[in-house]
Amino acid sequence: MAYRYRPSKKLKKTLIGGGALVVLAGLNAPAAVSFAGDKYHAYKIAQPGYKARYGSWSLLDVPHKYRVNAIHAALLHTGKVLIIAGSGNNQKKFDAGSFDTVLWNPADNSFKKIPTPVDFFCGGHSQLPDGKLLVAGGTARYEVLDGTVKRAGGGMRVKNESPDKAVTFKKGTRFRSPSGVEYVSKFPVTVPRAKREFKVSYAKGGRMLPWKTKITAGEARVFVEAAEKGPQALTTEAAQYEIEGLRGKDADNLYGLAQKLTTEKQDFQGIKEAYEFDPTAERYIPVDPMKKARWYPTLVGLDDGRVLAVSGLDDVGVVQTGDNEIYDPAAKTWTKGPSRYFPTYPALFLTKGGKLFYSGSNAGYGPAEKGRQPGLWDLGTNTFTRVNGLTDIDQTETSASVLLPPVQDQKVMVLGGGGVGESSKSTPRTGIVDLKKDNPAFQEGPRLPQGTRYLSSVLMPDDSVFTTGGSSNYRGRSASDIHKAQFFDAKTNAFRPAADPTVGRNYHSEALLLPDGRVVTFGSDPLFDDADNTKLGTFEQRVEIYTPPSLQGGRAARRPVLGEGPSQPDQRGRARFTTANPGAIVKARLMRPSAVTHTTDVEQRSIALDLTRQKDSVTVHVPEDRTLVPPGWYMLFVTDADGVSSVAKWIQVKG
Known part of the structure; x- marks a missing residue:
């Protein structure tokens, strides 16, 4: 009988174990290489020579109780940074009425919570001549997506034909259709009194005829929702609605009008409230509200110190059609401004002579075929002169725009951007326009390393522009955050690389220059946390600070x-x-x-x-x-x- 060698049990265990180690080593080779690469990268970027050439990043140690979803950031003349979250794109916080603002002092890295009176999430802001910060608009109601709207709803125009008094209706007021279907208001609304006009006419020969009186009804709008679920509340036909609880003349003079009440997607809705933040007292001070509700508005300072509020979603979730208004910081009041339509968060720059230049950059809401054209807006005559030449004009949404330094050169640069809405398109295009020319037109600038949306761009004291972050896809979808930074030099019309940030930044992110010459970055609100888009995103609360090459080593000492x-x-x-x-x-x-x-x-x-x-x-x-x-x-x-x-x-x- 032939002899067959059989290893001992002890040797079997040794061989199996060794084989497992070999297999595990093979499986983990990419991870080991990645780990080694990360270690080498960390070593390389910590070297003085690297920092002197590219700069360096560091994470700010933010105590847990001061970590917020940074939606807005503003540098105050005290040197402190106001970080506004409001509800921070968190509906649970919105429903709870929990709104956040944090004040950070870069000089000693101290933090302070600021009581926040309303939901400034996605409002607008502007620096005022006395150093206060005007904050206006924000969130009245979160969106409800298609397929999840359970009750028909929409805008109700509330009319008041009485010239004697304005009338306020509380939240929960009921409106009844001719067929008996009831709708409930989601917010309080004040309806102004009607305007009474007297007209005098004359017969031939100069004889005065009897007075004629014209009544123009006062009107306000409020979002309403059906009291009951079901198809009976759906309507696309105009109708007049009774207001429950009114009697006599009030019932005749006060009523609702609605055209369309459906279960289609309901967008975010804006608020009218406005406040000034006082950097000295470190608190919000209420001022007169805007005439129009705004969510995603731009507030731009004018040469006389007043502030123009433009665009935004209104109190029923529709982009303002051109109802702009101007804030007077001396009177603390708003007046009607020149009418012109823009998509939400339009980039508007005050130029030499007082005109506003619209670069075409915007963020988020508005049709693709309207309001995308760059141009110069003369507020006095309310005329708009087109400025052509910008390539990839269909990808100005989520692009960055800067008034290149120094302002005397009157050049504006547009960087990157993407398609309208949830488009996956992005462009590496940059465009530069010289507004001093008689017929200004964009010229193509140097291209970014790749298509980039949500790029942060910061003017530096040496006249360079520092750009960082962004993503190549909508809200960082498919793990598309871009961990790159670079400087643009207008003299050479070229980019040069900077140290790579460690934190990705896309939607809801900010960057700004600090008084000590560093740049701080906040926020990021990815749609997903994984490349397969299966895990919902987590808001980025880490804060990262960039120190440029000019402030490294021996140069910083000089x-x-x-x-x-x-x-x-x-x-x-x-x-x-x-x-x-x-x-x-x-x-x-x-x-x-x-x-x-x-x-x-x-x-x-x-x-x-x-x-x-x-x-x-x-x-x-x-x-x-x-x-x-x-x-x-x-x-x-x-x-x-x-x-x-x-x-x-x-x-x-x-x-």
Whole structure:
């Protein structure tokens, strides 16, 4: 009988174990390589030479109780950053009436919670001449998607034919259709009294005829929802609705009108409330509400210190058709502005001469065929002059726009963007327009490394533009966050690489320049957390700070230092600051602090200042033209020949 070798049980275990180790090693090879690569990358970016060339990123240690879903961020003249979440795109917090604002002090990394009176989620904001921040609009109601709307609803126009008094109806007021179907109001509404006009006419020969009286009914609008589920509440026909509880003349004078009450998707709805945030008192102060509700509006400061509010979804979730209004910070009131339609969060820049330039950048809501054309808007005549030449004009949604430094050059750059709505399209296109030309038109600029939506773009003291983050797909879908950053140099018309951020940023993200010359990034609201789009996204609450190459190592130790000086220029626009080495300072920039959301930052601008040097000081000269330098607080940076900037001094420019 032939002999067959049989290994011992001990040897079998050894062989099996060794085989398993070999198999596991094979399976884990990619992970091991990735781990080794990550370790090497971490080592490489920590080296002084790398930092000196590309800069560096660091995560801010935010205590847990101060972590919020950053939707808005604004730098205040105190040097602190106001981070506004409101309900933070979290319906549970909205339903609970839990709204967040956090104040962060970069000087000592301290934090403070600010009581937040209304849901500023997706409102608008603008810097005011006295240093307060105007915050207006926000969320009245979260969207309800197709297929989940259980009760018919829509806008109800409430009419008041009585000239004697305005009438307020509380939330829950019932409106009854001619067929007896009842609808319930979701918000309180005040209906103004009717206007009574007297007209005098004359017969031939000059004889006065009897007075004629014309009554124009007062009107307000409110969102209503059917009291009961079911198809009986669906209607697309115009009808008049009785208001429950009214008797006599009130029942005749007050009624509702509705055209369409359906179970189609119901969009977010805006609010009218407006507040000023006081950086000194560190609290919100109520001012008169807007005339129109707005969700996703742009607020842009004008040369006289007033603020124009544009676009936004209204109180029934429809894009404003052109009902713009102007805030007067002296009177704390709103008046009607020139009528013009824009998609939500349009990028509007105040230009030399006072016209507003619309770059075409916007965020989120509005039809693809309307309001996408860039152009110059003359508010005085309410005329709009098209500016052509921008390529990929169908991909301006979620693009970034900046008024290139210095503002005297009057050049605007559009960077990246994507298709309308939930489109997966994105473009690496950049376009630059010189508004000083007689017939300005966009010229194509250098391309981004790849198609990019939600790109953050920040003006720097050395006249470069720092860009970071974004994603190639809608809301970072399919793990498409772009962990890249770069600088744009207008003189060379080219990008140069910067250190890669570690945190991805897409929808609901912000970036802004700090007074010490660093850049801070917040937020990101991905639709999904995985490449297969199966796990719902988690809002990014980490905060990351970028330190540019000019502030690394030995160069940081040599940065210019501004000493004592005034908080305002004199009547001739001059401000003198002591400094130990005035000869090292080659230029000065006045930089307006950011107020940013949804990649829209129409506040930031950089103004070149004339500079004279004395033995132990420098004097800067602020331009008198308020269309170049709108009234408000600014950061004054000076830089040396290597582009190394000082820490900023704050200066208030009066109107």
